[in-house]
Amino acid sequence: MMMKTATTPGRFGEFGGRYVPETLVPALDELEAAFDRLWNDDDFRAELDMLLLDYVGRPTPLYHASRFSERCGGATVYLKREDLAHTGSHKLNNALGQALLARALGKTRLIAETGAGQHGVATATAAALLGLPCQVYMGRTDMKRQRLNLIRMELLGAEVIPVDSGAKTLKDATSQAIRDWMGSYRDTHYVIGSCVGPHPYPLMVRTFQSVIGVEARRQILEQHGELPDGLVACVGGGSNAIGLFHPFIDDDIPMVGVEAAGAGLASGRHSASLVGGRAGVLHGSYSFLLQDDDGQVAPTHSIAAGLDYPGVGPEHAWLQATGRARYVSVTDDEASAAYSALAKTEGIIPALESSHALAYAMSWGRELGPDGVLLVNLSGRGDKDVVRDDDDG
Ligand SMILES: *Cc1c(COP(=O)(O)O)cnc(C)c1O
Numbered sequence: 001m002m003m004k005t006a007t008t009p010g011r012f013g014e015f016g017g018r019y020v021p022e023t024l025v026p027a028l029d030e031l032e033a034a035f036d037r038l039w040n041d042d043d044f045r046a047e048l049d050m051l052l053l054d055y056v057g058r059p060t061p062l063y064h065a066s067r068f069s070e071r072c073g074g075a076t077v078y079l080k081r082e083d084l085a086h087t088g089s090h091k092l093n094n095a096l097g098q099a100l101l102a103r104a105l106g107k108t109r110l111i112a113e114t115g116a117g118q119h120g121v122a123t124a125t126a127a128a129l130l131g132l133p134c135q136v137y138m139g140r141t142d143m144k145r146q147r148l149n150l151i152r153m154e155l156l157g158a159e160v161i162p163v164d165s166g167a168k169t170l171k172d173a174t175s176q177a178i179r180d181w182m183g184s185y186r187d188t189h190y191v192i193g194s195c196v197g198p199h200p201y202p203l204m205v206r207t208f209q210s211v212i213g214v215e216a217r218r219q220i221l222e223q224h225g226e227l228p229d230g231l232v233a234c235v236g237g238g239s240n241a242i243g244l245f246h247p248f249i250d251d252d253i254p255m256v257g258v259e260a261a262g263a264g265l266a267s268g269r270h271s272a273s274l275v276g277g278r279a280g281v282l283h284g285s286y287s288f289l290l291q292d293d294d295g296q297v298a299p300t301h302s303i304a305a306g307l308d309y310p311g312v313g314p315e316h317a318w319l320q321a322t323g324r325a326r327y328v329s330v331t332d333d334e335a336s337a338a339y340s341a342l343a344k345t346e347g348i349i350p351a352l353e354s355s356h357a358l359a360y361a362m363s364w365g366r367e368l369g370p371d372g373v374l375l376v377n378l379s380g381r382g383d384k385d386v387v388r389d390d391d392d393g
Pocket of ligand 1: 116
């Protein structure tokens with residue numbers, strides 16, 4: 001398969017770039033230069049690799065889920081077990097990389113945005129590990145519906161700052177974190193939690209998360225002897241998906257990103273930015289997003305708080321435009337059915353986010369039949385989803 005390459009730095013085709021106030025340009029330039037230098041620095045990479053191994057618990061296993069496979073039309077399903085990474089999801093791969101980068105840059109404070117709280121927990125964890133103070137912006141609505149992660153962040157020594165603007169969810173927390181950073185970047189690093197935002201964030205987050213795909217590609221070749229018939233990952237901002245996909249990009253296999261269709265695409269209550277949105281600018285980057293007829297960012301809904309975001313990383317918009325990856329959506333009900341199916345067949349409670357990928361594997365597997373082989377990214381564990389007190393959507 002021939003790949004068109006995006007040549008302009010910071011652009012994926014027409015997508016990406018930097019749509020930020022002038023004041024942030026020096027901060028982004030500094031970050032871009034530091035990332036270029038440190039990613040090629042042996043000492044930096046050795047420290048990151050050591051921590052990924054001994055602290056995060058990598059490599060995470062690739063597991064052949066044979067009883068769940070029966071629910072997928074008998075197709076062979078392998079799960080990349082990011083749920084077993086420290087703090088329970090893929091988020092720490094990125095937060096740790098960025099925290100090490102911040103320390104190397106001489107920054108003395110970390111800030112982050114969080115929705116479901118998983119990225120806030122990962123950043124608070126990395127901050128505790130490196131002895132850096134940490135403040136996390138979180139919408140008041142999310143603080144109520146993700147209480148467990150709120151408590152975890154505080155236990156880890158982070159300060160959670162409530163955000164009361166807008167719908168009081170992830171989009172509003174992100175805007176608030178950007179505002180903080182505009183006034184604080186000289187001593188503060190803003191740890192963005194997904195492959196979104198202005199250049200160099202999408203590229204940097206993809207690079208830190210690519211450890212998922214690098215391991216998975218090696219593991220499937222070792223365990224199965226050949227590449228699978230397809231890759232599946234859920235897409236909120238898109239970081240676990242791009243981390244899995246990127247190392248397979250030159251392989252001739254289909255890659256499918258699964259967005260949240262919420263109450264159904266037709267209901268308008270969903271978070272499917274690529275499937276149901278249009279191109280526009282959000283949080284410093286040109287990509288797809290959910291917007292109304294006037295171009296205002298539309299309200300979103302998903303049963304999975306980590307997918308409840310109106311934007312998506314620009315590289316996914318490009319992969320969709322070039323056809324190298326395909327994007328589909330799965331409803332709340334379909335994701336809930338897959339959540340319980342994996343728990344009952346495998347003894348693994350998946351995150352509701354990851355359950356969207358599992359639900360699509362169930363239908364894709366039925367199309368492929370018993371000869372099919374799918375590799376699904378299990379982006380996180382579902383402990384956080386067992387008690388859901390206040391899901392107002
Ligand atoms: C945050 C999160 C997601 C969504 O974020 P991406 O950047 O799209 O990966 C998916 N799964 C889990 C478990 C998460 O915590």
